[in-house]
Amino acid sequence: MKEAIRRTEAAFENSGYWIHDHPKRVIMMMLLIVVFLASHLPSIQFDTSTESFFEKDDPTLLEYDAFREQFGRDEIVLALIHPKDVFDINFLEKLKTFHEELEETVPHLDEVRSLVNVTSMRGEEGELIIEELMEDWPETEEEIAQLRKRVLDNKFYRNFLVSEDGLYTAVMIRSNAFAESIQEEALDAMLEGGFEEEEQPSGTSASEAPEEPLQRLSEEQNTEFVGAIKQVAANHRTLDFPIDLGGSPVMVSDLKQKMIEEMPKFVISSILMIAFLLSLLFRRISGVILPLLTVVLSLFSTIGLFSMTGTKLTIISQILPSFLLAVGVGYSVHLLVIFYRHLRDQGNKREAIGYALGHSGLAILITSLTTAGGLLSFSPVKVAPVSDLGIFGTAGVLICVSFTLILLPALLALIPFSSDSKKKTPNQKNPADRILKSCGDFAVSRPWFVIAVSLGIALISSIGAAQLRFSHDPIKWLPDGHSLRSANQAINDHMKGSANLELVVRREGENAVKDPEFMNRLEEFNQFAETQTYKDILIGKSSSIVDTVKEINQVLNEDQEEYYRVPQDRELIAQELLLFENGGTDDLENLVDTPFSQSRITLKSTWVDANQFVGLLEQLEPKVDQLFGGEISFTLTGLIPMMVKTITFVMEGMMISYLIAGFVITLLMIVLLASLKLGLWSMIPNFLPILVGLGVMGMLGLPLDAMSILVGSIAIGLAVDDTVHFMHNFRRYHLIHGDVRLAVEKTLTSTGRALLLTTIVLSSGFFIFTISTMNNLISFGLITGLTIIVALLGDLLLAPALMTLIYRNHGSRPEAL
Numbered sequence: 001m002k003e004a005i006r007r008t009e010a011a012f013e014n015s016g017y018w019i020h021d022h023p024k025r026v027i028m029m030m031l032l033i034v035v036f037l038a039s040h041l042p043s044i045q046f047d048t049s050t051e052s053f054f055e056k057d058d059p060t061l062l063e064y065d066a067f068r069e070q071f072g073r074d075e076i077v078l079a080l081i082h083p084k085d086v087f088d089i090n091f092l093e094k095l096k097t098f099h100e101e102l103e104e105t106v107p108h109l110d111e112v113r114s115l116v117n118v119t120s121m122r123g124e125e126g127e128l129i130i131e132e133l134m135e136d137w138p139e140t141e142e143e144i145a146q147l148r149k150r151v152l153d154n155k156f157y158r159n160f161l162v163s164e165d166g167l168y169t170a171v172m173i174r175s176n177a178f179a180e181s182i183q184e185e186a187l188d189a190m191l192e193g194g195f196e197e198e199e200q201p202s203g204t205s206a207s208e209a210p211e212e213p214l215q216r217l218s219e220e221q222n223t224e225f226v227g228a229i230k231q232v233a234a235n236h237r238t239l240d241f242p243i244d245l246g247g248s249p250v251m252v253s254d255l256k257q258k259m260i261e262e263m264p265k266f267v268i269s270s271i272l273m274i275a276f277l278l279s280l281l282f283r284r285i286s287g288v289i290l291p292l293l294t295v296v297l298s299l300f301s302t303i304g305l306f307s308m309t310g311t312k313l314t315i316i317s318q319i320l321p322s323f324l325l326a327v328g329v330g331y332s333v334h335l336l337v338i339f340y341r342h343l344r345d346q347g348n349k350r351e352a353i354g355y356a357l358g359h360s361g362l363a364i365l366i367t368s369l370t371t372a373g374g375l376l377s378f379s380p381v382k383v384a385p386v387s388d389l390g391i392f393g394t395a396g397v398l399i400c401v402s403f404t405l406i407l408l409p410a411l412l413a414l415i416p417f418s419s420d421s422k423k424k425t426p427n428q429k430n431p432a433d434r435i436l437k438s439c440g441d442f443a444v445s446r447p448w449f450v451i452a453v454s455l456g457i458a459l460i461s462s463i464g465a466a467q468l469r470f471s472h473d474p475i476k477w478l479p480d481g482h483s484l485r486s487a488n489q490a491i492n493d494h495m496k497g498s499a500n501l502e503l504v505v506r507r508e509g510e511n512a513v514k515d516p517e518f519m520n521r522l523e524e525f526n527q528f529a530e531t532q533t534y535k536d537i538l539i540g541k542s543s544s545i546v547d548t549v550k551e552i553n554q555v556l557n558e559d560q561e562e563y564y565r566v567p568q569d570r571e572l573i574a575q576e577l578l579l580f581e582n583g584g585t586d587d588l589e590n591l592v593d594t595p596f597s598q599s600r601i602t603l604k605s606t607w608v609d610a611n612q613f614v615g616l617l618e619q620l621e622p623k624v625d626q627l628f629g630g631e632i633s634f635t636l637t638g639l640i641p642m643m644v645k646t647i648t649f650v651m652e653g654m655m656i657s658y659l660i661a662g663f664v665i666t667l668l669m670i671v672l673l674a675s676l677k678l679g680l681w682s683m684i685p686n687f688l689p690i691l692v693g694l695g696v697m698g699m700l701g702l703p704l705d706a707m708s709i710l711v712g713s714i715a716i717g718l719a720v721d722d723t724v725h726f727m728h729n730f731r732r733y734h735l736i737h738g739d740v741r742l743a744v745e746k747t748l749t750s751t752g753r754a755l756l757l758t759t760i761v762l763s764s765g766f767f768i769f770t771i772s773t774m775n776n777l778i779s780f781g782l783i784t785g786l787t788i789i790v791a792l793l794g795d796l797l798l799a800p801a802l803m804t805l806i807y808r809n810h811g812s813r814p815e816a817l
Contacts, residue, residue: 496540
């Protein structure tokens with residue numbers, strides 16, 4: 001193994017000589033790669049939707065698409081309005097104007113529903129009259145009073161279009177579920193055959209995936225949809241017509257807008273920070289320009305790869321540009337430190353390039369593989385943006401290291417350098433070197449003290465980590481005081497929420513839904529669901545075709561309250577539903593399928609953290625199984641089950657990614673150090689920072705979500721980089737001198753300053769995210785940056801202490817390990 005390492009280092013050195021002799025050829029080849037990949041940058045796309053957290057073939061997503069194909073989109077924009085009097089004639093006039101402007105100007109619109117046009121039923125001489133609630137516009141006080149009574153007495157309107165106390169009203173704005181072309185085809189088919197004659201197998205299940213996936217409304221279309229609503233709301237918002245906009249489409253649009261606003265800010269801040277630190281370290285223009293040029297070209301190539309493969313940037317992968325900038329510059333720093341030192345000492349640029357690659361090339365490659373290993377551990381995670389980050393982050397790291405080991409030496413070969421030995425270089429003694437040497441001396445002199453303190457820190461961190469909780473609540477990612485957060489709270493308080501759980505219940509056979517026994521089960525579930533609470537969750541409404549049938553039955557019986565029930569005669573139910581269909585409304589399309597073999601139950605809940613919805617589903621599932629088991633089947637879908645599935649994937653993904661990252665990186669360390677024992681011991685300074693990071697999260701009450709689960713695997717992949725350089729050089733110097741103290745001193749004074757700078761660059765690269773206004777990015781940046789700093793302290797103190805104890809009985813014979 002040691003001979004293989006020596007040969008590899010020699011190969012790196014020889015590659016440096018070859019690159020020096022053919023720099024233009026190398027640069028041309030690398031630029032062609034950059035141009036090819038970067039040419040795809042203009043077509044980059046973003047996706048912050050709930051669906052973006054799922055792989056395209058995930059059963060949960062396929063069930064959701066099948067549901068929306070049958071019943072339309074369940075996610076809505078809700079405009080909550082709090083006037084002085086909902087039933088004031090002047091307010092109603094403004095509401096009508098607002099409603100009509102929405103219908104006229106909002107693109108990709110399916111429907112607008114408000115008190116202006118909601119379906120109203122009444123009986124007249126045994127005939128069912130179906131009309132819009134305000135088809136006959138109220139003009140007198142008496143008519144206003146009648147309208148007030150009709151609205152507040154109607155159970156269907158309550159917590160749907162008007163609050164229980166009658167002080168708030170809502171306008172529901174629903175977009176198309178799929179692209180317009182598909183909607184138009186469906187409309188044409190319906191107009192040709194009608195609702196009754198549309199052909200579909202009676203056993204068709206909402207969970208069966210369509211043969212050809214429909215094209216969901218795109219992010220751009222959703223942005224246009226929400227943007228137009230916001231513009232109309234802004235045109236109408238006044239002191240006596242206050243409007244709050246909520247709902248998941250608004251959340252998706254706002255998250256995307258934040259991402260687009262902040263990504264350039266992160267990248268520019270990272271570049272400026274890196275340029276400043278490089279100028280302090282190297283005091284050379286080339287020491288600033290060349291690393292930045294190398295890493296920026298790597299970044300363009302990586303993001304171009306996203307676009308070329310049709311992968312969209314998400315709220316998770318937006319960290320990748322700043323991450324690659326920091327990591328890529330770290331590779332360049334390790335190479336340039338050795339290059340400039342050898343150039344100063346020997347004055348020969350060709351030898352300096354070869355020596356730098358021979359000395360640091362293998363270590364840089366191994367560190368890139370450990371970082372890639374940490375990222376690649378995300379690829380099996382079922383949360384699609386996390387998996388994408390693993391795949392493209394790994395590709396980005398490999399691109400960065402390739403450019404560092406190939407393009408950077410070629411650029412160095414073309415640039416003239418002065419070998420003036422008086423020029424200040426990173427090799428000259430300065431306070432940083434003295435501090436690093438002192439750290440090494442302290443650790444070698446007091447190894448047991450260092451280890452005892454480390455164990456104490458690990459114990460305290462474990463207590464903090466035990467307090468961690470999982471979370472998935474994208475609205476809370478937005479800053480405190482954001483309009484959506486306040487709107488969401490108002491909707492929770494007054495309309496009992498905007499999050500939907502959809503239950504599709506089916507029974508074999510045409511018109512099975514019209515069976516009274518089936519209807520009774522639907523009604524029993526509705527009544528049960530509306531009594532359920534869990535922590536902060538309140539189910540504000542459970543609705544289905546049963547509500548429509550009961551209302552029809554009541555209005556056909558002189559509107560007597562005792563007739564607000566399901567008729568226990570199948571033929572009567574069929575007749576009443578036929579009357580409703582013939583009344584000119586298409587409301588049934590949103591409640592049942594064409595052959596009446598499956599029915600939709602919608603539970604409207606307060607919006608809370610998905611972690612709480614897990615408990616709610618556990619409460620509901622036994623009742624669902626009891627009522628809809630056996631010959632009746634069911635599918636749970638909608639926004640709430642998708643959020644629950646996401647947090648389940650987060651929990652599973654954290655365990656999988658941490659195990660894979662730990663195993664892969666430990667294996668690489670064993671191979672690099674050519675020693676099982678040394679490789680295993682070297683991981684202690686790398687696992688401790690992860691535990692500290694998790695402990696701090698627990699103590700600060702920060703949740704584990706789709707962003708923060710990245711901390712451990714990313715941090716261990718980066719933390720081990722410093723350990724690789726420390727162990728690689730320690731092993732080299734110990735083989736030469738056979739003295740631990742001297743080996744530690746030479747390691748820290750030769751490589752230590754590069755370790756210090758790369759740690760500053762990396763931690764600062766993550767601390768950059770604390771300038772974000774998004775809470776999840778702030779937490780991620782803070783904890784990851786802190787973890788990397790702790791990792792450096794582990795390499796400066798804990799690693800030397802461990803080496804002192806390991807080698808104390810072996811003297812100058814490391815081969816005994």
